[in-house]
Amino acid sequence: MKYTFLVFACLLLPITLFGQRKPRPILLVYGNGVEAYAAAVQGALSNVPTLWVMNANLQDLIIAEKPSQLTINYSLDGGIWMKLLMEMADYTSPNDSVATAIKQDIAVDRLLIAANELVEKLPQLTIVDSTSIKKITWGRRGWQVQLSNGKRYTFRSVIDASADQELANVVPEQDRWKSEISTQQSSLSDSQRARTTLAIGADRNSIHTLTASDLLRSVKNNFFSFQSLGPFKPSVENIPLRMHYAQAIGAAAGYTAFFEVDAHQIDVRKLQSELLTYKSRLLPAIDAASEDPHFGSWQKIYLTGLLPLKNNEFEPDKEVTYAEIRPILHELYSRSQLWFLDHDGEELLWKDAIELVKFLGTRGQEVNRQIATEWNNKLQFDTIYDLDRPITRGEFSVILDQFANPYGITVTHAGEIRR
Secondary structure (H helix, E strand, C coil): CCCCHHHHHCCCHHHHCCCCCCCCCEEEEEECCHHHHHHHHHHHHHHCCEEEEECHHHHCCCCCCCCCCCCCCCCCCHHHHHHHHHHHHHCCCCCCHHHHHHHHHHHHHHHHHHHHHHHHHHCCCCEECCCCEEEEEEEEEEEEECCCCEEEEEEEEECCCHHHHHHHCCHHHHHHHCCCCCCCCCCCHHHHHHHCCCEEEEEECCEEEEEHHHCCCECCCCCCCHHHHHHCCCCCCCCCHHHHHHHHHHHHHHHHHHCCCCCHHHHHHHHHHHHHHHCCCCCCCCCCCCCCCCCCHHHHHCCCCCCCCCEEECCCEECCCCHHHEEEEEEEECCHHHHHHHHCEEEEHHHHHHHHHHHCCCCCCCCHHHHHHHHCCCCCCCCCCCCCEEEEEHHHHHHHHHHHHHCCCCCCCCCEEEE
16 A cells, blocks of 8 residues: 555665664564555564564655645544554554644654654664665465565565555465455444454544454464455545554454464454553544543444444434443443343433442442542542442443453453453
8 A cells, every 4th residue: 555645655764774683573564555554563562573664765755745734533542553653743652632633733754753753763663765676475484475685584474565465466276365355344232343443543534443252353374454445545634544444453363463373362362452552542432532532432432332333423412321331331340230120210310320340240348448549630530429329431431440350351353242
């Protein structure tokens, strides 16, 4: 896929000149562009020795068009892309409002500096430019690769981030993955898609989600392609989406290389946790700000499938009802049926919500005391402590996450619960 803007065409020139000894790479990223950048950076962030090979001269990749402005804005920025935006604004934590302001007037030189500084901090990343893949075959030890410069490597996992997945032309027929691009999303329920979300983003005024099954269904022999990006024509406006998808692919490939497992053995929750560690946004809600102190809990509870979105809104201030949470809690905790036999109603009150999370998390009265004493400081609720009022979706997410941890329950690649 082509470079869309200047920074990713030249940001790594100084890095390729470094002479320090690098660890033997076990993950290969091949290609030019924002996708290859995000995948390679995430691989290195995950502490996986990564080799990024690009088949062009960095200076030749500079194009006239620059992303001076991104007009489509749903405040869904996250991960590596958000980190670059925050670096430009000298912010240390993700902030949707700051990101929106930066995208209205992107200073390419500052973006170049931010991207360059990020790469310089990655000792696990080695970059080779003006080089192509001469030969690649699958063998007993992994992917045997010969570069056009004559160097040979063995990789546990490979990411083809090249334009039109051109590496397929080099892979022997018997080792190839499913090469045709699928434009259909996997058939999952809303809760299953939520549980297996790995990346989100916007394209042409629509919000899209990448799930585990979307990403992994085309993987063979730990060869990861970018088929999931096939429906999206590269443009300045969908740079965030493409970088989010690429970061997820980088994390998945890094997982298989680091743990020496096949893609079908990836633990979805562990993969999501790795992405969350590096600030990926997996909650496709336009009304949930990443700077909100409760955003982390909101993301995790969304990933359980418990509180579905309506028109891509999380509605954190909406009151929780028994009817909406009962069926999904039954899936997550079989014993929850016992609690609901003795409790019913319309809106869930705070006092009942506390008893519910204690029951689900097998906790005692210490929870009551902790919530009462930490209401304003650690829990950071800005409302009055009143146990007789209905609890909101945002509040319920916080106490459920902290005291019962439904996110920790294992799910399959298809979003099925595995208790």
